[in-house]
Amino acid sequence: MTETRWIRGALALFVVLTVVGVRVASAADEAPAGGAAAAAAPQLPAYFSGANADPAKPSWPDPTGAAAGVWAAPAGDGKGDVPGTLALPDLYDRIAHNLYSINMVWALVTGFLVMFMQAGFMFVETGLCRAKNAAHTSAMNFMIYPLGCLAFWAYGFAIGWGNWFNGPVAPGWYSSLGPGTAVLNGGIGIGAAVDAAGAATGAYTYGLLGTKGFFLTNVVNDVSVMTLFFFMMVFMDTTATIPTGAMAERWAWNNFFLYGLWVALPYCIYANWVWGGGWLAQGGVNWGLGHGAVDFAGSGVVHGMGGVIGLAGAIVIGPRIGKYVHGKPQAIPGHDIPMVVLGTFILAFGWFGFNPGSTLAGTDLRISFIVVNTMLASITAAIAAHLTLQLKGLKPDPSMLCNGMLAGLVAITAPCAFVNPIGAGTIGAIAGVLVVYSVFFFEARGVDDCVGAISVHGVNGLWGVLSVGIFATGEYGAGWNGVVRDEMVKAYGSDGVRGLLYGDWSQFFMQGIDCIVLAVFAFVMAFVWFKVSNLITPIRVSAETELEGLDGPEMGTHGYPDFAIHSGSKMVA
Amino acid sequence: MKKIEAIIKPHMLDGVKEALAQVGVQGMTVTEVRGFGRQKGHTEMYRGAEYQVDFVPKVKVEVITTDGKAAQVVEAVKTAARTGQIGDGKIFVIPVEDVLRIRTGERGEEAV
Numbered sequence: 301m302t303e304t305r306w307i308r309g310a311l312a313l314f315v316v317l318t319v320v321g322v323r324v325a326s327a328a329d330e331a332p333a334g335g336a337a338a339a340a341a342p343q344l345p346a347y348f349s350g351a352n353a354d355p356a357k358p359s360w361p362d363p364t365g366a367a368a369g370v371w372a373a374p375a376g377d378g379k380g381d382v383p384g385t386l387a388l389p390d391l392y393d394r395i396a397h398n399l400y401s402i403n404m405v406w407a408l409v410t411g412f413l414v415m416f417m418q419a420g421f422m423f424v425e426t427g428l429c430r431a432k433n434a435a436h437t438s439a440m441n442f443m444i445y446p447l448g449c450l451a452f453w454a455y456g457f458a459i460g461w462g463n464w465f466n467g468p469v470a471p472g473w474y475s476s477l478g479p480g481t482a483v484l485n486g487g488i489g490i491g492a493a494v495d496a497a498g499a500a501t502g503a504y505t506y507g508l509l510g511t512k513g514f515f516l517t518n519v520v521n522d523v524s525v526m527t528l529f530f531f532m533m534v535f536m537d538t539t540a541t542i543p544t545g546a547m548a549e550r551w552a553w554n555n556f557f558l559y560g561l562w563v564a565l566p567y568c569i570y571a572n573w574v575w576g577g578g579w580l581a582q583g584g585v586n587w588g589l590g591h592g593a594v595d596f597a598g599s600g601v602v603h604g605m606g607g608v609i610g611l612a613g614a615i616v617i618g619p620r621i622g623k624y625v626h627g628k629p630q631a632i633p634g635h636d637i638p639m640v641v642l643g644t645f646i647l648a649f650g651w652f653g654f655n656p657g658s659t660l661a662g663t664d665l666r667i668s669f670i671v672v673n674t675m676l677a678s679i680t681a682a683i684a685a686h687l688t689l690q691l692k693g694l695k696p697d698p699s700m701l702c703n704g705m706l707a708g709l710v711a712i713t714a715p716c717a718f719v720n721p722i723g724a725g726t727i728g729a730i731a732g733v734l735v736v737y738s739v740f741f742f743e744a745r746g747v748d749d750c751v752g753a754i755s756v757h758g759v760n761g762l763w764g765v766l767s768v769g770i771f772a773t774g775e776y777g778a779g780w781n782g783v784v785r786d787e788m789v790k791a792y793g794s795d796g797v798r799g800l801l802y803g804d805w806s807q808f809f810m811q812g813i814d815c816i817v818l819a820v821f822a823f824v825m826a827f828v829w830f831k832v833s834n835l836i837t838p839i840r841v842s843a844e845t846e847l848e849g850l851d852g853p854e855m856g857t858h859g860y861p862d863f864a865i866h867s868g869s870k871m872v873a
Numbered sequence: 874m875k876k877i878e879a880i881i882k883p884h885m886l887d888g889v890k891e892a893l894a895q896v897g898v899q900g901m902t903v904t905e906v907r908g909f910g911r912q913k914g915h916t917e918m919y920r921g922a923e924y925q926v927d928f929v930p931k932v933k934v935e936v937i938t939t940d941g942k943a944a945q946v947v948e949a950v951k952t953a954a955r956t957g958q959i960g961d962g963k964i965f966v967i968p969v970e971d972v973l974r975i976r977t978g979e980r981g982e983e984a985v
Contacts, residue, residue: 633924697918739921
């Protein structure tokens with residue numbers, strides 16, 4: 301009995317993949333002259349499109365998930381299937397439901413891995429600070445999770461993904477997480493689009509912000525939306541925790557607390573522009589620049605944003621006492637290098653959720669390439685950092701080797717789905733060299749970054765975004781951001797994301813625009829925020845507190861109390 | 874009675890302990906200490922920058938012995954702690970006025 305069900309499931313999945321594949325492929329082939337804007341939307345079954353003409357059928361938002369993929373015979377009445385009455389349309393229902401199930405489980409499980417990266421950040425940053433600041437640094441890495449999540453729940457998700465469903469998509473596209481994401485259809489932009497009847501569709505020529513889903517109220521009461529919320533939330537937490545490393549060992553707790561509630565704002569605005577269907581993603585459709593801004597898993601959206609905020613923060617807060625003597629940078633050794641290495645491994649492990657999970661679809665089998673590319677970039681980067689140190693006459697400092705591997709991971713995050721293994725290895729190797737020079741560059745210019753966060757996440761985040769425009773092969777990403785160019789289809793068979801090495805200069809140009817927008821937007825937002833928040837509550841602790849260590853004065857407890865002589869071991873009669 | 878106080882390299886401790894046991898020393902006190910001598914510490918590298926370690930980690934071994942055995946104990950420590958490199962440390966010999974075993978109340982050489 302169980303066996304038959306397995307076979308039936310596998311068969312069903314095969315059928316639906318074939319059907320969907322053929323539909324998408326034929327839609328792309330038949331796109332009429334005039335480009336993506338004029339492409340006719342193919343007729344997808346309602347369980348893909350989220351359209352709901354018949355009021356008797358299931359509708360969205362769907363809080364139980366029973367309606368996702370079920371069209372012909374609505375489930376959820378509690379009476380169960382009657383096998384003898386099932387017909388072919390019922391089979392398609394089950395197939396579509398399976399498809400969504402695989403994708404949803406994939407997105408959730410990879411999201412769990414990304415959430416665990418918080419532990420990696422905690423280890424890396426705490427290990428690289430001094431023992432007297434260990435409780436403070438680890439507590440910042442801890443509290444950014446609740447603070448950031450609260451902000452994301454309150455306003456971040458709505459701003460970033462509130463108009464997700466109206467973003468630019470390829471003909472034949474369907475939401476891999478299920479039709480329920482169709483409720484994410486409210487936003488603000490320039491140039492409202494209208495349908496044939498003249499009614500506003502909710503889409504904009506230049507999308508600026510989303511407006512649906514504040515506090516996840518009942519308007520988005522849907523299983524697919526919850527999956528998207530969770531996945532995007534754990535990504536934002538990565539951004540949020542990056543500046544705590546660059547500004548560690550001197551950041552006043554109260555100012556950090558406010559920052560934790562603010563960071564969702566710049567993050568989600570920019571994420572909307574690239575991932576939420578906003579104007580940078582629309583660069584391909586509007587301006588004919590490649591596929592618009594392409595950032596697969598967030599070299600720019602996640603890491604670049606965090607690194608640039610960290611840069612602004614490190615400039616505003618100033619270097620640690622003792623970092624510069626007569627303008628010359630001094631070493632302030634971290635207190636636990638094995639902790640740094642453990643954190644790096646946890647992060648590298650979490651990246652196997654970060655990158656392949658960003659397909660939001662376990663049925664998108666490109667995931668194996670993404671995993672291999674991610675791995676290769678990380679190892680070439682660590683080796684390249686090692687060689688760079690040796691060429692500079694230095695020993696292979698473990699913390700720099702760890703920075704090297706993380707730099708490679710950051711850089712491959714944007715291009716991971718679009719490049720081949722050779723490209724991935726090259727991107728990683730360049731990242732490994734870049735991070736070493738970048739650390740020395742910022743240090744020599746008076747920017748005190750305790751952990752190398754600006755170099756790892758900021759510099760290499762931007763390099764990752766740019767590298768898409770160089771190394772993307774054009775094999776994957778047909779129709780990305782709604783762009784299907786006939787001349788590309790004619791020349792290469794399909795219009796995947798293509799870098800300048802493979803014949804599309806316009807993609808490189810668009811990636812460059814994306815980098816500039818990110819760097820300027822993030823820096824200005826963060827610089828103003830840190831200056832303003834400093835007026836509300838000081839950004840920096842007193843010199844006395846800093847010299848004593850932040851653990852006692854700021855947190856009231858020490859990371860390692862046993863290092864001091866105390867009376868806690870007194871015997872009680 | 875004498876106190877033999879030796880400042881040695883931390884990784885030489887095991888050898889010194891065994892050498893002391895061989896000459897019949899039954900007890901000792903070991904402390905992790907930091908300091909510098911004529912060499913004035915040393916430099917190390919961290920993330921491409923050099924930094925000065927003024928106070929080098931050392932181990933202090935303290936042994937109380939009878940006057941008759943003091944020379945033998947000093948010789949044992951000297952042999953076991955020596956590498957011939959800078960930073961091997963120093964041995965101090967200090968007279969001890971009295972010793973008292975807390976549990977039994979024994980005093981003097983009985984208590985050593």
